[in-house]
Amino acid sequence: xxxxxxxxxxxxxxxxxxxxxxxxxxxxxxxxxxxxxxxxxxxxxxxxxxxxxxxxxxxxxxxxxxxxxxxxxxxxxxxxxxxxxxxxxxxxxxxxxxxxxxxxxxxxxxxxxxxxxxxxxxxxxxxxxxxxxxxxxxxxxxxxxxxxxxxxxxxxxxxxxxxxxxxxxxxxxxxxxxxxxxxxxxxxxxxxxxxxxxxxxxxxxxxxxxxxxxx
Amino acid sequence: xxxxxxxxxxxxxxxxxxxxxxxxxxxxxxxxxxxxxxxxxxxxxxxxxxxxxxxxxxxxxxxxxxxxxxxxxxxxxxxxxxxxxxxxxxxxxxxxxxxxxxxxxxxxxxxxxxxxxxxxxxxxxxxxxxxxxxxxxxxxxxxxxxxxxxxxxxxxxxxxxxxxxxxxxxxxxxxxxxxxxxxxxxxxxxxxxxxxxxxxxxxxxxxxxxxxxxxxxxxxxxxxxxxxxxxxxxxxxxxxxxxxxxxxxxxxxxxxxxxxxxxxxxxxxxxxxxxxxxxxxxxxxxxxxxxxxxxxxxxxxxxxxxxxxxxxxxxxxxxxxxxxxxxxxxxxxxxxxxxxxxxxxxxxx
Numbered sequence: 001x002x003x004x005x006x007x008x009x010x011x012x013x014x015x016x017x018x019x020x021x022x023x024x025x026x027x028x029x030x031x032x033x034x035x036x037x038x039x040x041x042x043x044x045x046x047x048x049x050x051x052x053x054x055x056x057x058x059x060x061x062x063x064x065x066x067x068x069x070x071x072x073x074x075x076x077x078x079x080x081x082x083x084x085x086x087x088x089x090x091x092x093x094x095x096x097x098x099x100x101x102x103x104x105x106x107x108x109x110x111x112x113x114x115x116x117x118x119x120x121x122x123x124x125x126x127x128x129x130x131x132x133x134x135x136x137x138x139x140x141x142x143x144x145x146x147x148x149x150x151x152x153x154x155x156x157x158x159x160x161x162x163x164x165x166x167x168x169x170x171x172x173x174x175x176x177x178x179x180x181x182x183x184x185x186x187x188x189x190x191x192x193x194x195x196x197x198x199x200x201x202x203x204x205x206x207x208x209x210x211x212x213x214x215x
Numbered sequence: 216x217x218x219x220x221x222x223x224x225x226x227x228x229x230x231x232x233x234x235x236x237x238x239x240x241x242x243x244x245x246x247x248x249x250x251x252x253x254x255x256x257x258x259x260x261x262x263x264x265x266x267x268x269x270x271x272x273x274x275x276x277x278x279x280x281x282x283x284x285x286x287x288x289x290x291x292x293x294x295x296x297x298x299x300x301x302x303x304x305x306x307x308x309x310x311x312x313x314x315x316x317x318x319x320x321x322x323x324x325x326x327x328x329x330x331x332x333x334x335x336x337x338x339x340x341x342x343x344x345x346x347x348x349x350x351x352x353x354x355x356x357x358x359x360x361x362x363x364x365x366x367x368x369x370x371x372x373x374x375x376x377x378x379x380x381x382x383x384x385x386x387x388x389x390x391x392x393x394x395x396x397x398x399x400x401x402x403x404x405x406x407x408x409x410x411x412x413x414x415x416x417x418x419x420x421x422x423x424x425x426x427x428x429x430x431x432x433x434x435x436x437x438x439x440x441x442x443x444x445x446x447x448x449x450x451x452x453x454x455x456x457x458x459x460x461x462x463x464x465x466x467x468x469x470x471x472x473x474x475x476x477x478x479x480x481x482x483x484x485x486x487x488x489x490x491x492x493x494x495x496x497x498x499x500x501x502x503x504x505x506x507x508x509x510x511x512x513x514x515x516x517x518x519x520x521x522x523x524x525x526x527x528x529x530x531x532x533x534x535x536x537x538x539x540x541x542x543x544x545x546x547x548x549x550x551x552x553x554x555x556x557x558x559x560x561x562x563x564x
Contacts, residue, residue: 031492031494031495033491033492033495035485035488035489035491036488037487037488042488042489044489046492131468133465133468133469133506133507133510134457134461134462134464134465134510134514135510135513135514138506138510140468140469140471140472140503141472142472142475162483164479164483165479166472166475166476166478166479166496166499167472167476167499167503168469168472168499168502168503168506170506179498179499179502180499181476181479181480181495181496181498181499182479183479183480183483183484183491185483185484185485187485197485197487197488199484199485199488199491201480201484201491201492201495202495203492203494203495203498203499
């Protein structure tokens with residue numbers, strides 16, 4: 001909760017004038033694969049996750065977006081269990097340069113299985129490079145970020161957590177289509193002689209409509 | 216001693232020449248006084264002295280004309296009409312503008328002067344006075360004269376260029392004023408330079424012709440003009456064709472995205488978890504490769520940038536519109552150009 005407030009405060013102080021406003025909305029379809037190994041072997045589950053993002057421009061270069069996502073991941077390895085995934089988060093994006101955006105995000109993610117429920121709190125910063133192709137309609141994307149605050153209920157904090165992504169976006173009229181492959185990796189400290197590792201890889205297809213400001 | 220006498224004589228001669236004009240003027244004034252007092256016998260020798268080749272003092276053209284005129288008048292008064300006409304003609308030949316003042320000359324004298332006019336043919340144009348005129352509202356006035364009825368052609372032309380303007384081509388008799396509006400034959404304002412007024416006439420009474428020229432300098436006094444916008448150079452225009460490297464650059468961007476996806480999947484993903492999903496990087500790499508290859512082929516086939524071509528065309532059109540507006544404003548200002556006229560001595564400076 002405090003992390004979300006921090007992200008919101010960052011957005012508001014980043015551009016206090018709020019003179020130029022606009023809205024954006026996105027729909028997401030993600031092929032999501034979750035992998036974890038808590039010392040008992042690899043557990044893998046995957047499935048489709050649906051999401052939506054609502055964004056608002058607070059200035060020429062500042063956007064705050066709220067996202068929600070949810071879906072079911074089916075177990076695909078022995079020992080793994082099916083789980084549901086739900087997430088809500090707040091993201092602030094600042095256009096530092098025409099080709100570079102800096103982003104702060106806070107999210108609450110929940111994995112639910114028939115036997116347990118695990119909540120994650122994630123706060124991170126990212127840098128996203130956007131390099132336009134010659135005709136400007138297409139842009140290449142690359143993202144790298146750190147998750148300095150990542151905690152999961154019932155587990156110690158990971159030693160190291162980061163996120164990386166690569167993809168493309170294509171403007172088609174007022175709609176921007178985006179295809180992005182992203183990876184979240186969490187390396188936890190060894191506990192009871194066994195290291196724990198988690199990883200979420202996602203292939204996302206996103207359609208985004210902006211109103212009041214083209215981007 | 217002889218040398219001293221010679222020197223004194225020389226000095227006296229120089230002094231006399233230096234004061235010659237004054238002496239001529241004094242003699243003429245004296246003769247004029249005698250004439251006014253009807254003492255023509257005393258005026259005649261003075262006037263004859265002035266026109267004599269042996270007269271030691273300088274005589275201006277106007278003084279000579281005056282002397283001939285009064286000689287004719289004196290002789291007319293004495294009844295020597297033929298001689299009077301001869302001197303009147305001498306005055307007319309030197310200055311066709313000569314015209315006896317009715318207040319000083321009797322009708323008989325003026326009648327003799329008229330006879331002299333009919334026997335003499337000469338044309339002249341008065342020197343152009345220094346002036347400044349606005350050709351939109353006032354003309355330059357030229358004064359020409361013929362001693363008697365003639366067919367006359369009066370033209371103004373630049374001395375070093377074509378474009379004569381005919382001010383008169385027809386009959387004329389005596390003094391006449393002609394107006395010039397400052398335009399050449401093509402309707403344009405006369406450019407700065409030296410101009411010649413040519414008066415050529417042929418007598419309608421005698422088998423004679425005559426001509427006269429006067430010159431003047433013409434300068435423009437225009438209000439300040441605005442410069443037109445300079446020609447657009449490469450720096451002002453957007454590139455209308457993409458460089459050859461653009462196609463390769465787009466291909467490289469597509470391949471880089473694909474490589475990045477595989478890098479994330481293969482290197483950044485946790486190997487102890489068996490890597491990452493295979494479909495994700497494959498889909499992204501494939502899409503990026505197709506996008507890069509498509510852009511590469513399209514740019515190789517059609518490197519034009521239509522948006523830039525259109526933008527450049529807009530810039531050129533805007534510049535042309537701006538220049539047209541500037542030229543219109545300049546034309547309006549030039550139309551208000553005043554002409555500064557000053558007399559000149561000949562065709563050259």
